[in-house]
Amino acid sequence: MTTRREILIGAGAAAVGLTAAAGIAEARERSETHPKVALLGTGIMGSGMVRSLRKAGLPVTVWNRTAAKADALRASGASVAQTPEEAVAEADIVITMVFDTAAVEQVMARALPAMRPDAVWMQSATVGLAGVRELSAKVDRSIAYVDTPVLGSKDAAEGGTLIVVSAGNAAGKARLQPVFDAIGDRVIDCGTQPGEAQRLKMVVQSWAMSVTSATGQAVALASNLGIDPNGFLGAIKGGSQDCGYAHIKGEAIMKGQFDPAFTVEGAVKDTALVAQAMTESKTDPALMQALNAGYREVAASGRNKDDMAAVFFSFKD
Structure with a gap:
């Protein structure tokens, strides 16, 4: 016959077990959230x-x-x-x-x-x-x-x-x-499959590096032709050629503000990686190799820690 003391001991053990289980479940939930x-x-x-x-x-x-x-x-x-x-x-x-x-x-x-x-x-x-x-x-x-x-x-x-x-x-x-x-x-x-995300990143970086270089080139050309570079940004604004990134980088160039959001040395590395991906995928890498040369030129001038918009200086004599 089970005594009252044995019942109480059993109930206490069960309570301890439930508490421990609850603690484990709570810890697991916290580690997930x-x-x-x-x-x-x-x-x-x-x-x-x-x-x-x-x-x-x-x-x-x-x-x-x-x-x-x-x-x-x-x-x-x-x-x-x-x-x-x-x-x-x-x-x-x-x-x-x-x-x-x-x-x-x-x-x-x-x-x-x-x-x-x-x-x-x-x-x-x-x-x-x-x-x-x-x-x-x-x-x-x-x-x-x-x-x-x-x-x-x-x-x-x-x-x-x-x-x-x-x-x-x-x-x-x-x-x-x-x-x-x-x-x-x-x-x-x-x-x-690991690697598929890096593939998409290469595609996006090919665009970002190209737009930044093209913006630097356009601002440098406007300046060298004696045209206010603001005219370039104003001309594309709201049209089919408009691009928000061009305004961000173009305005930074014109203000001479090169605090890094993404560095020149990062652009050197990423243009090289994109060129390698192009070669591996049998895509002509000539343009990306030219962009890489421009970023490397600016890095060698001491601007490797500047924002990649400093590629402008590869076009501006």
Whole structure:
């Protein structure tokens, strides 16, 4: 016969079990809605993304090779790690936003072994077609690799209005949704194969690099012909040839304001990646190679950290 004491002990144990189960469920739900994020690379784009993530209430740990750039984000509520290993150790999601493929490889050689086996790697650096193949091949654990370049510059990163381009494992992308919601206002799903997102990024960059160079060329030509460059922007405004990007970059050139939204050195790298993608896809790369030469000329003059609108100086003698 079961005693009253045994009944009470059983009830207490059941209550403890229910409480533990509830705690586990609550922790799981929180990790899905407010995942712990590690962001490696706090340059122009990375720092803006961190601020957007923090505004959305996501816990973020940051690391940057230049420590001062990471330290500046303490004011946003981000935690600052001294090493990549420390940054990723407890993260549900690891975002790489460093300069190029070589930089991603260097940081992830340290970070990958320290990541949790169920973490998601959101690779957001622009690395091109060869780069994404190299990086995705390095993930041989249960970590999900999601190819996730973003479209937009400094203001969009700061304002949480980037366009997110994503390709990879469906479950991995689903877990990234809180990050997508925080940093962007639109997501373009490119399917399940890593690399498809980088392909679209190459197409978009081919356009952005071309428009910026064309704008610099037009403003330089107007100036050299003795015409007010404002006349160029006024002539295209509202017509079929109009382009918002031309006004943004053209007005910056005319004001002599080259604070970087996207740097000349970034344009050098991306025009080279686009030219490589063109060659691989049997698309004539001649124009992109010429644009790359213009950006390289300006970078060599000491303007590599200026906004890419400084390509204007490659046309202005």
